[in-house]
Amino acid sequence: MNNRKYWLGLIKLHNLGPKLIKNLLEYFGDAKDIWMASQQKLCQVPLIGKKRSQQIIKDRESIDLNFEVQRLKNHQINYLTLNDEEYPYLLKNIHDPPPVLFYKGDIKLEDIISLSIVGSRKCTNYGQKIAKRLAKVLAKRGFTIVSGLARGIDTVSHQGALEAGRTMAVLGSGLDVIYPPENEELMSNITQQGAVISSFPLATPPHGGNFPKRNRIISGLTLGTIVVEATKKSGSLITANYALNQGREVFAIPGDITKKQSFGTNNLIQKGAKLIQEIDDIISELPLEDWLELIGVEDSLKKKEVDIELSDLESKVYNKISSTSQEFNEILKMIDISAGQLNSTLLKLEVKGLITQLAGNRFVLND
Template identity: 70%
Template sequence: MDTRKYWLGLINLQGLGSRIIKNLLDYFGDAESIWKASQKELCKVRLIGTKRSQHIIKDREEIDLDYKVKRLNELGVEYLTLDDEEYPFLLENIYDPPPVIFYKGELTSRDLISLSIVGSRKCTAYGRKVANRLAASLADQGFTIISGLARGIDTAAHQGALKEGRTVGVLGSGIDVIYPPENDELVTEIEESGAVISSFPLGTAPHGNNFPKRNRIISGLSLGTIVVEAAKKSGSLITANLALQQGREVFAIPGDITKDQSVGTNDLIQTGAKLVQSIDDILIELPLDDWWERIDKTDQELKEEEKTDLSLQEAKVYDKIESVPQEFDKILATVDFSASQLNSILLKLEIKGLITQLAGNRFKRSS
C-alpha cells in the first residue's frame, strides 16, 4: 500500500501549519500513524487540544486520499515528502520545511547549487535588464536560478536563466493554478528544462497570505538570495530576511537613489548585504567546491544503484542520457549502435522507468 498518500492528507487538514505537523511527526513517527490516531492520542501532542483534535478527526473522514493521488496522476504532478531521500537538502534544513512539495518538471541533485533572484513586480527597465542578464550569467556558471514566477523581476530572472540553464519557479498557489495567468507559457518552458513547485494542495488560490510561505521556500532552496529591486516595504525584503534567518547569504544590486524601487535594496546594502556589481562578487562568498563534492558523491551513488540491473548495452546508453532533454540524433552520435538498436535500448530503459520520452523524439533521465 502507498503510505505516501497519508502525507497528502496531513496538508489538507485545516489549521495545521508545518510546525504543528512536525510536532505530530515527532510524536507519532510517520504520517500514516497520525492519520489513524485516535482523538485521545492526538491530544497528547503539543499544540493539539480538544478542539483541534476534533477538527482533525472530522476532516479525515471527509478527505478521499485515493482521489487526491488520482488527480495528481491525471495532471502529471509529482510530489516529495520529508520522508523522501530526494527531498531538496537545503529546503529540508530550514526551520519549518513544507511537509510536501508538489512539482512538475524535474528536480535534480545539481539544484543544490542554486541562487534565488527576487525583486519588485513594478520594476524599472534597468532592473529587468539586470535580473535577466544576471540570471543568464549565473545559469551559465551552473547555478539553478530560483524565483517566484511573479511579474517583473521574477519573470525576467526566469527568462534569463532559461537562455543558459535551469530555473525553478515557486508558486504561491496550487500547482494547477498559474499566477499570474500571463505566465502560463513561461511555466510550460520552465517545466521542460527545470521545475515548477508548490507547497499548496491542488486548487489553492493565490491568496495574499500564501506568498510569505512561498518566499521561505524560495530562500530555503537557495544558497543565497539576490535582491535586484525592492521598495521600502516589499515581499522581496521578506525573502531576504527569511534568507538571513535560514543562515543563507543575501546580496543586493545597488539602484538609482531617485527611484522608489531602489530604497529597499540600498537599505539592504547599508545593513550588511553584499553589494553586487558582477557575478564575481557572488562567487567569492560561496564555498562551491564543498557543494559540488557533495553533488558528485550523490550522483555517483545514484548512478551505481540505477545501473545494477542493466545490461551492458543499456548501461552504455543510460550513461549518455542527461537530466535535460536530448534529441535522439544527439544520443545516437555518442554511441556505437544503429538507430534501430538504440531505439530498442531506449524503449527498455523507458519500461524500467529510468528515462522518459518527450515530444520531438527527445529523452531525459526520469526524476
C-alpha cells in the same frame, strides 16, 4: 508507496502548519500512523490538545486520499514528502520545511548549486535588464535560478535562465492555478528545463497570505538570494530576511537613489548585504565547499548513485581532468565545447564529488 498518500491528507487538515505536522511526525513517526490515530492519542501530542484533535478527526472523514492521488495524476503533477530522499537537501535543512512539495518538471541533485533572484513587480527597465542578464550568466555557469514567477523581476529572471540553463519557479497557489495568468507559457517552458513547485494543494488560490510562505521556500531552496530591485515594503525584502534567518547569503544590486525601486536594495547593502558589481562578487561569497562537504557526509549513498550516472558531456570533461591540478583554459583547449558549457559541467562534477576546484580557477580529480 501507498503510505505516501497520507501526507496528502495531512496538509489538508485545517490549521496544521509545518510546525504542528512536525510535532505529530515526531510523536507518531509516520504519516499513516497520524492518520489512523485516535483522538485520545492525538491529544497527547504537544500543542495539539482536545480542540485540534477533534478537528483532525472531523477533517479526516471528509478527505478522500485516493481521490487526491488520482487528481494529481490527472494534472501530471508529482510530489515529494520529507521522507523522500529526493526532497531538496537545502530546503530540508531549514526550520520546519514544508511537509509536501508538489512539482511539475524535474528536481535534480545538482539543483543544490542554486541562487534565487527576486525583485519588484513594478520594476524599471534597468532592473529588468540586470535581472535577465544576471540569470543568464549564472545559469550558464551551472547555477539553477529560483524565483517566484511573479510579474517583473521574477519573470525576466526565469526568462534569462531559460536561455542558458535550469530554473525553478515557486508558486503561491496550487499548481493548477496559474498566477499571473499571462505567465502560462513561461510556466510550461520552465517545466522543460527545471521545475514549477508549490507547497499548496491543488485549487489553492493565490491569496496574499500565501506569498510569504512561498518566499520562505524560494530562499530555502538556494545557497543565496539576490535582490535586484525592491521598494520599501517589497515582498523581496521578506525573502531576503528569510534567507538570513536560514543562514544563506544575501546579495543586492545597487540602484538609482532617486527611484523608489532602489530603496530596498540600497537599504539591504547598508545593513550588510553583499553588493554586486560583477558575477565574481557572488561566486566568491558562496560557501560551496562547505555545503558539498556536508552532503558528502550526510548524503553519501545518493552521491554514489549519481557518480555512475554521468552524461556524455560530463564523462568527456571528467576524462580530461587529472590528479595534477589544471587551469580552466587548459581544460577548455582539450575539449570542443564553449566556456559556459565547461563551467556548468565542472560545477556538476564538483557536486558529484568527483573533482575539486582550487584557487586560481584550477581543478583536480578527487582521490
